[in-house]
Amino acid sequence: MCLAIPAKVLEVEGDRAKVDYGGVVREVNVSLIEKPQLGQYVIVHAGYAIQVMDAAEAEETLDLFRQILEFEDSGDERIDA
Amino acid sequence: MFKLRDRETAEKILEKISGTDIHLTLMHVCGTHQDTLVRFGLQKRLEEANVDIRQGPGCPVCVTIPQEIDEIMALARAGKIITAFGDALKVPGTQGSLFSAKSEGADVRIVYGIDDAVGIARKEKDREVVFFAIGFETTAPTTAAALISEPPDNFRVLSTHRIMPPALRAIAEMGEIKLDGLIQPGHVSTIIGTRPYTFLSRDFGIPQVVAGFEPLDLLMAVFMIARQVKSGKAEVQNEYSRVVREEGNPKALAVLDRAFERADVAWRGFPVIPGSRLDLRSEFDKWDARKTYSDIIAEVDYSADVEEKGCICGRLLRGLGAPEDCPLFGRKCTPDKPVGPCMVSREGSCNISFKYGKLKNL
Numbered sequence: 001m002c003l004a005i006p007a008k009v010l011e012v013e014g015d016r017a018k019v020d021y022g023g024v025v026r027e028v029n030v031s032l033i034e035k036p037q038l039g040q041y042v043i044v045h046a047g048y049a050i051q052v053m054d055a056a057e058a059e060e061t062l063d064l065f066r067q068i069l070e071f072e073d074s075g076d077e078r079i080d081a
Numbered sequence: 082m083f084k085l086r087d088r089e090t091a092e093k094i095l096e097k098i099s100g101t102d103i104h105l106t107l108m109h110v111c112g113t114h115q116d117t118l119v120r121f122g123l124q125k126r127l128e129e130a131n132v133d134i135r136q137g138p139g140c141p142v143c144v145t146i147p148q149e150i151d152e153i154m155a156l157a158r159a160g161k162i163i164t165a166f167g168d169a170l171k172v173p174g175t176q177g178s179l180f181s182a183k184s185e186g187a188d189v190r191i192v193y194g195i196d197d198a199v200g201i202a203r204k205e206k207d208r209e210v211v212f213f214a215i216g217f218e219t220t221a222p223t224t225a226a227a228l229i230s231e232p233p234d235n236f237r238v239l240s241t242h243r244i245m246p247p248a249l250r251a252i253a254e255m256g257e258i259k260l261d262g263l264i265q266p267g268h269v270s271t272i273i274g275t276r277p278y279t280f281l282s283r284d285f286g287i288p289q290v291v292a293g294f295e296p297l298d299l300l301m302a303v304f305m306i307a308r309q310v311k312s313g314k315a316e317v318q319n320e321y322s323r324v325v326r327e328e329g330n331p332k333a334l335a336v337l338d339r340a341f342e343r344a345d346v347a348w349r350g351f352p353v354i355p356g357s358r359l360d361l362r363s364e365f366d367k368w369d370a371r372k373t374y375s376d377i378i379a380e381v382d383y384s385a386d387v388e389e390k391g392c393i394c395g396r397l398l399r400g401l402g403a404p405e406d407c408p409l410f411g412r413k414c415t416p417d418k419p420v421g422p423c424m425v426s427r428e429g430s431c432n433i434s435f436k437y438g439k440l441k442n443l
Contacts, residue, residue: 043268
């Protein structure tokens with residue numbers, strides 16, 4: 001039930017936006033988030049965008065994991081995720 | 082996001098977890114987490130690394146009590162159009178399920194979200210349309226937003242929306258299971274943020290990590306908990322920072338607070354959990370199915386004890402045991418003929434274990 005899927009914003013008009021789920025375009029309600037920018041990714045649940053995805057953080061997640069693992073290797077305990 | 086399924090990194094994290102050389106009992110509260118853990122074989126690999134993870138009450142359909150199903154059934158039998166998420170149809174109340182009501186001629190329609198239900202109400206002006214609102218903090222704001230935007234007068238909401246922190250408090254206070262850590266649900270946390278979990282670390286000493294839904298998200302969350310345990314810490318960390326912010330989604334929280342107030346309700350497998358259900362505020366009375374149809378709902382017997390004999394769903398929801406411990410699992414109880422809601426819902430631990438064939442390992 002809490003499944004939510006990232007989709008790219010194509011158009012915004014009032015509380016409705018057209019979003020692209022990797023090829024499938026749907027209309028969603030964006031009244032629960034601040035107005036999204038075109039090209040941003042939003043997390044969609046039950047027809048509503050519930051958050052804007054932070055693209056920079058998304059890109060960096062895997063790098064961050066690797067850094068944490070490497071810091072562990074070097075015995076540095078202070079790094080925080 | 083498929084990068085977050087990278088096998089090499091997964092093996093490295095697993096190695097690290099094994100390397101901490103501690104036994105961990107963890108709980109998560111999310112059907113999507115359970116799906117990832119079982120589908121990608123992580124649960125088994127983590128068991129080998131001495132990490133035992135249980136699902137807990139993280140399945141909205143599972144924790145809904147039979148009397149709430151009876152409420153919506155009474156409305157279905159009274160001729161209302163019932164709109165519900167597909168997952169809610171097969172859950173049995175004391176007198177069958179919405180699915181059985183539908184086969185007896187009731188007008189029960191599956192919707193993807195509440196806006197579809199409002200759309201049906203606008204179209205069917207001469208009928209009354211009830212939306213069976215199930216779900217945690219992820220879903221509840223969508224119901225709240227629809228109510229605030231003034232749905233038509235023939236629309237009603239029957240709310241069984243529940244919130245997670247009071248249930249986590251109940252588990253911590255009951256003390257049936259000694260938890261070394263909690264993996265918090267990414268999409269509930271998208272709405273509520275990370276602060277509402279703080280008390281669990283502060284008052285009960287439980288390390289916590291909010292996690293995303295890809296395999297590496299979950300492995301990383303386990304590793305982060307292991308690291309907290311190893312260093313004697315208990316705090317809330319956020320692994321899913323690409324979506325979850327400390328403050329959550331303030332706009333959704335404001336909408337939620339405007340439409341709902343908290344009520345006491347039992348959860349399946351639990352006694353009454355104070356302040357754990359979201360009921361409509363009186364400002365929204367005319368859309369509240371419990372208020373406007375109180376005469377129909379009055380027939381529901383709230384005192385009935387209805388746990389199916391032999392079914393351990395209630396125990397599983399408290400984190401006690403595994404689906405395979407149940408004598409009915411895969412024998413008398415299957416997704417086609419479910420005995421308890423843990424086998425009904427796609428988010429239920431029994432359904433997920435059955436689907437991905439853990440039975441073969443028995």
